[in-house]
Amino acid sequence: MNKEFLYELLRTGSVSGNEAEIEKKIYDYMQGKADEVSVDELGNVTAAVNTSSPFRVLMTGHADEIGLMVDAVTESGMLKVTGIGGIHVSEYPGHKVRIYTERGVIYGAVVSTKGIRDNKDLSPSDLEIDIGASTKDEALAAVSLGDPVTFDTDVRELLGGRICGRALDDRLGAYIVMEALAAAGARGVSVGAYAAATTGEETTMNGAYFTASRVKPTLAVAVDVTYTSDYAGIDIGETGDVRLGAGPVVCNNPSIHKKINKMLRAAAESAGIAVQTEAASGRTGTDGDVMHRTGIGVPFALVSIPLRYMHSPAECADLSDVENCIKLLTEFLCSLTPDVDLKPF
Numbered sequence: 001m002n003k004e005f006l007y008e009l010l011r012t013g014s015v016s017g018n019e020a021e022i023e024k025k026i027y028d029y030m031q032g033k034a035d036e037v038s039v040d041e042l043g044n045v046t047a048a049v050n051t052s053s054p055f056r057v058l059m060t061g062h063a064d065e066i067g068l069m070v071d072a073v074t075e076s077g078m079l080k081v082t083g084i085g086g087i088h089v090s091e092y093p094g095h096k097v098r099i100y101t102e103r104g105v106i107y108g109a110v111v112s113t114k115g116i117r118d119n120k121d122l123s124p125s126d127l128e129i130d131i132g133a134s135t136k137d138e139a140l141a142a143v144s145l146g147d148p149v150t151f152d153t154d155v156r157e158l159l160g161g162r163i164c165g166r167a168l169d170d171r172l173g174a175y176i177v178m179e180a181l182a183a184a185g186a187r188g189v190s191v192g193a194y195a196a197a198t199t200g201e202e203t204t205m206n207g208a209y210f211t212a213s214r215v216k217p218t219l220a221v222a223v224d225v226t227y228t229s230d231y232a233g234i235d236i237g238e239t240g241d242v243r244l245g246a247g248p249v250v251c252n253n254p255s256i257h258k259k260i261n262k263m264l265r266a267a268a269e270s271a272g273i274a275v276q277t278e279a280a281s282g283r284t285g286t287d288g289d290v291m292h293r294t295g296i297g298v299p300f301a302l303v304s305i306p307l308r309y310m311h312s313p314a315e316c317a318d319l320s321d322v323e324n325c326i327k328l329l330t331e332f333l334c335s336l337t338p339d340v341d342l343k344p345f
């Protein structure tokens with residue numbers, strides 16, 4: 001595993017709609033590791049091998065992250081914000097943040113008062129960011145309306161091969177699909193294989209729509225994160241029994257294709273990797289839901305990386321799950337032949 005590149009991705013800000021910097025890094029990294037590397041108008045980066053094959057497998061991991069967006073400035077120079085994606089507003093007060101402006105990153109402190117800390121129904125409009133400006137004009141000389149904001153945190157290594165940081169959801173997935181594509185290409189995968197780092201999953205999922213509409217895959221695999229149940233205060237009735245370090249998670253869901261899941265499990269077995277199972281009803285809340293409904297319909301599966309404290313500034317994952325997810329997807333790609341029939345009977 002190339003930890004250096006993974007950590008570089010985790011240090012990069014990529015709030016939904018502002019993914020160009022991280023996508024460029026992925027685009028550059030994949031040069032020479034695939035037959036083709038392309039970028040589309042939304043910034044989705046897709047790496048591919050065997051592009052002449054009529055049987056195409058598309059794997060996606062989303063490169064965007066949740067965050068805030070500057071939407072007004074007060075007369076006293078404080079930034080007002082709105083939320084981007086599924087943020088937990090109560091986690092922001094008292095934290096340092098980064099504002100990604102046209103002229104580079106500037107820093108701020110999210111205002112914390114007793115009233116804010118005691119407010120159980122905090123909304124993004126209650127938040128204010130202090131960037132050190134004293135007037136509206138001074139603030140607007142540095143920041144523009146629409147600038148994205150993230151927590152001012154980077155990746156840290158914990159004990160036991162675990163890592164902690166902002167937005168492991170889902171830069172882990174974007175990294176995994178690229179490494180699996182490169183490894184499968186090196187092993188001589190016999191079908192067309194595509195790996196995409198998608199944009200906008202946390203808001204519109206338009207990145208996955210653009211990508212799948214253009215690749216027209218025979219089948220797709222979304223790679224994202226999922227909740228674990230291995231710490232206090234979690235109801236396994238809601239999350240299922242999922243543990244950090246116990247392997248990639250295969251999802252059973254009414255819209256997920258059972259034959260693809262079967263092939264994923266067979267690939268895990270031949271690679272000697274343990275997989276966990278989660279069950280969900282309805283939609284998966286991932287790029288898979290959107291890819292499924294492109295073109296004439298795309299059968300799909302969801303492979304997830306176990307994650308603690310999702311959408312917080314300190315999400316935790318186990319690097320062994322990342323490694324095993326790459327191995328699982330590599331084996332899966334290499335197990336496919338162009339005559340695989342996905343009809344259930």
Ligand SMILES: [Zn+2]
Nearest residue numbers: 169170224225
């Ligand atoms: Zn995600």
